Amino acid sequence: MTATYDVLIPPFNFRVQTDIALVEQNLHTLYGQQVLPEGSLPFIDYHVAVRHATGLRRWFRPQASFFCDQHEPLKPLHLSQAFAMLEWGMNWTIAAHEVQHVIVHSGILAKHNQAILFPAPPGSGKSTMSAYLAFNGWRLLSDEMAMIDPETFEAIPFARPICLKNKSIDLAQSWFPDAPFSTVAKDTHKGDVIHLSAPLNENERFAPARIKGIVFPKYNPDITDIQITQLNQSQAMHELADNAFNFSLMAHRGFKALTGVVEQADSYHIEYRDAADVKAFLEQEVLEYV
Amino acid sequence: MSKLGQQELIRLYVMPHTALEYNETQWSGIVQLLRHEKLLARYGHRLADHHLLEQLPISVQHHFNNAMDVTTRHIHQVHHTVKLIHRLLGESYPMIVLKGAAYTLLEDVVSRGRIYSDIDIWVQQSDIAGAEQQLKLTGWFSDEMDDYDERYYREWAHEIPPMYHGGSGAVLDMHHNIVPPVSGRAVDVSFFIQHIEVTASGVKVLSLPARTLHSTIHLLFNEECEYALRDLIDLVLMFEQFSLDDWDGYLALAEQTGFAREGVMAIALCQNMLNLSVPEAIAKQASPIQKKVSTRVLVTVYQRIMASSHPLVASRLSKVCERFIWLRGHYLKMPWTLLLYHIMMKAYRSTAQIVLGRHIFTKTDPELLGPLKTGQDVK
Numbered sequence: 030m031t032a033t034y035d036v037l038i039p040p041f042n043f044r045v046q047t048d049i050a051l052v053e054q055n056l057h058t059l060y061g062q063q064v065l066p067e068g069s070l071p072f073i074d075y076h077v078a079v080r081h082a083t084g085l086r087r088w089f090r091p092q093a094s095f096f097c098d099q100h101e102p103l104k105p106l107h108l109s110q111a112f113a114m115l116e117w118g119m120n121w122t123i124a125a126h127e128v129q130h131v132i133v134h135s136g137i138l139a140k141h142n143q144a145i146l147f148p149a150p151p152g153s154g155k156s157t158m159s160a161y162l163a164f165n166g167w168r169l170l171s172d173e174m175a176m177i178d179p180e181t182f183e184a185i186p187f188a189r190p191i192c193l194k195n196k197s198i199d200l201a202q203s204w205f206p207d208a209p210f211s212t213v214a215k216d217t218h219k220g221d222v223i224h225l226s227a228p229l230n231e232n233e234r235f236a237p238a239r240i241k242g243i244v245f246p247k248y249n250p251d252i253t254d255i256q257i258t259q260l261n262q263s264q265a266m267h268e269l270a271d272n273a274f275n276f277s278l279m280a281h282r283g284f285k286a287l288t289g290v291v292e293q294a295d296s297y298h299i300e301y302r303d304a305a306d307v308k309a310f311l312e313q314e315v316l317e318y319v
Numbered sequence: 320m321s322k323l324g325q326q327e328l329i330r331l332y333v334m335p336h337t338a339l340e341y342n343e344t345q346w347s348g349i350v351q352l353l354r355h356e357k358l359l360a361r362y363g364h365r366l367a368d369h370h371l372l373e374q375l376p377i378s379v380q381h382h383f384n385n386a387m388d389v390t391t392r393h394i395h396q397v398h399h400t401v402k403l404i405h406r407l408l409g410e411s412y413p414m415i416v417l418k419g420a421a422y423t424l425l426e427d428v429v430s431r432g433r434i435y436s437d438i439d440i441w442v443q444q445s446d447i448a449g450a451e452q453q454l455k456l457t458g459w460f461s462d463e464m465d466d467y468d469e470r471y472y473r474e475w476a477h478e479i480p481p482m483y484h485g486g487s488g489a490v491l492d493m494h495h496n497i498v499p500p501v502s503g504r505a506v507d508v509s510f511f512i513q514h515i516e517v518t519a520s521g522v523k524v525l526s527l528p529a530r531t532l533h534s535t536i537h538l539l540f541n542e543e544c545e546y547a548l549r550d551l552i553d554l555v556l557m558f559e560q561f562s563l564d565d566w567d568g569y570l571a572l573a574e575q576t577g578f579a580r581e582g583v584m585a586i587a588l589c590q591n592m593l594n595l596s597v598p599e600a601i602a603k604q605a606s607p608i609q610k611k612v613s614t615r616v617l618v619t620v621y622q623r624i625m626a627s628s629h630p631l632v633a634s635r636l637s638k639v640c641e642r643f644i645w646l647r648g649h650y651l652k653m654p655w656t657l658l659l660y661h662i663m664m665k666a667y668r669s670t671a672q673i674v675l676g677r678h679i680f681t682k683t684d685p686e687l688l689g690p691l692k693t694g695q696d697v698k
Binding site: 071072073074076098099126127128129277278279280 | 342343344346347351354355376378379381382384385388389392395629630
């Protein structure tokens with residue numbers, strides 16, 4: 030049975046098709062009221078699908094394939110990872126097509142409409158930090174893809190579920206036992222992963238936020254106190270450009286946008302053991318009081 | 320408008336003002352089809368030129384703008400990459416830049432909004448090994464390939480396996496002929512080489528009639544017709560620039576190289592589908608071949624497959640026509656013994672793919688986020 034839904038994920042409208050029950054179930058859990066009957070949205074930006082792989086792979090060690098319209102950009106994954114694949118496939122779709130915004134591989138969250146970028150490599154605790162903040166009074170704009178308007182240098186929300194890996198799965202489940210979690214996708218290229226939906230504030234769904242800080246976090250269980258190093262603008266620019274997906278495609282517009290962001294934000298390298306310390310530092314030292 | 324189809328896309332090209340008739344939902348489908356046909360940026364420019372783009376819903380403009388921005392960026396990349404290759408191969412391995420990259424270097428209207436998947440160059444067959452080695456020294460490499468594909472390229476086709484640049488992700492196709500040399504119809508390249516012009520940056524490209532004929536051969540002498548409407552629009556944009564001399568040159572070169580039929584078929588397709596007007600003398604000259612039943616059948620078949628592969632619009636008839644073109648393309652390119660072998664190999668491989676999954680022959684393991692940085696995979 031193939032199910033088709035229109036899924037509203039501002040600023041884009043997706044049409045999602047799947048013949049995999051697991052995907053359909055997770056879609057409802059994580060996107061809730063954003064999942065609408067096919068045809069509800071007047072304009073569809075991207076048509077994506079996750080389907081059972083064909084041939085023997087339908088039955089023997091079954092696999093799932095992701096499609097962006099007719100194009101299959103990724104290799105199939107094990108069927109149990111089908112929902113994670115949909116999430117990654119949607120990331121691919123946006124990164125491959127969108128050049129009106131600079132897209133940085135980074136978490137981004139805001140409080141009082143002041144946003145902090147968290148660009149960081151996997152394993153740095155970035156997503157755990159996103160989850161912690163998103164459930165403690167901050168607004169999630171994105172966990173993986175920060176979209177920056179090249180004219181205003183503001184961040185545009187593209188709120189998607191947070192992707193948690195390995196040890197942080199248990200941690201997050203103990204923090205927020207009632208939150209909407211997906212099923213676990215085991216043994217992916219990132220290890221075990223789970224997706225978690227952050228609370229959504231209806232009024233702020235489309236609201237852009239000014240980028241106030243850039244934080245390169247690093248989780249370190251062996252330290253007692255949070256360690257903060259302020260970065261200069263060229264260090265921050267360098268690291269930010271390294272994390273921008275479409276930096277070369279955006280060319281000078283991309284350069285201008287990232288320079289603009291770096292100039293208006295303070296940048297820090299933060300080593301931490303407790304996410305609460307980071308939150309306290311950001312709220313007390315980086316954000317302006319409103 | 321009931322069901323979207325090939326007719327709507329062609330009407331939108333020929334009569335851009337029909338753009339204002341569609342609502343957002345209809346545009347969803349049109350944008351989807353145009354993206355699939357690699358025509359989103361091409362149509363974006365056409366609509367912008369007619370001051371229609373700004374009258375469309377913002378959501379629709381957004382996708383045209385994305386596509387146009389990407390092609391603009393590609394244009395910079397092509398200039399840059401060709402400059403490097405040209406400097407690298409220099410005097411030792413004289414090259415001619417073909418197809419899309421040539422349009423870009425010339426700043427021809429065809430290059431506006433055209434999507435490139437690769438840069439095509441021609442070098443003499445005796446220079447291939449040297450040029451390949453020279454490129455490999457500066458960061459160009461070929462994908463690992465299974466033995467059958469490797470042999471197909473090197474022995475039977477007219478090019479070597481594509482090369483990639485490690486840093487920029489650019490793709491280079493190096494040819495030593497215009498069509499595969501085993502086909503018995505292999506072109507005497509010297510006919511083409513007589514029709515050369517030099518770009519402002521000193522790079523050699525084919526002249527307007529010669530590159531139009533090359534594009535014609537690419538469209539009508541090939542087993543694949545995936546982006547046929549895109550290729551046909553390229554052709555009409557070139558024909559529209561023809562002087563009377565260019566028309567004569569085009570037909571003469573087609574005759575000399577053995578592609579007289581393809582030459583007039585291209586004219587007929589552009590006349591029938593895209594409203595191309597052709598000087599009377601040329602129409603007269605083309606008419607004997609155009610009137611042949613076999614030509615007319617082929618023209619009809621090609622008309623049927625233009626922009627009709629997407630499931631939104633595909634019909635059983637268009638699929639049959641595609642199959643026919645696939646067979647004819649192979650038949651024209653290969654002696655029948657080789658063709659039989661090739662078809663058997665393809666059949667074996669596709670059976671294996673059906674049984675064992677479509678990625679059984681895929682060798683490389685693309686990182687999930689691998690293609691993102693270069694933006695090469697944009698469709």
